[in-house]
Amino acid sequence: MTDLSGLRTPGPTIIALTEPFWKGGEEGHLMIQRCRSCGRVVFYPRAICPHCWSEDLAWEQASGRGRLKSFSEVHKPGHPGWLPVTPYVVGLVELEEGPTMLSHVLAAGRPPKVGDTLVMEPTDIGGRILPAFRLE
């Protein structure tokens, strides 16, 4: 597996709304929101439910499992800090709970393919523990 810990990459911009997501990732949990009004799952973090407009959203731990919907092998990263590990894979992960998230897909012994089952892997990227996904 590629060591990403020494990268000099920009980290996430953490605000009060998103802090539970990033803090959960540091602790090895994938956190998502659920609307207490309509019961649907919400991701990315929001102040208002996109399904029913309720402001009554609560955080819960997701399974951390998902399916690779699509991916891209990045050869020219958007930030030069990623150059030492090119090419790398970024994928759209459909979480078991429903929402789709964009994430780094960790290198494995074979190239990923659409439909692969992925599991969240807390990963040291540039000195910060962030949620990434690996092949199951």
Ligand SMILES: [Zn+2]
């Ligand atoms: Zn709702």
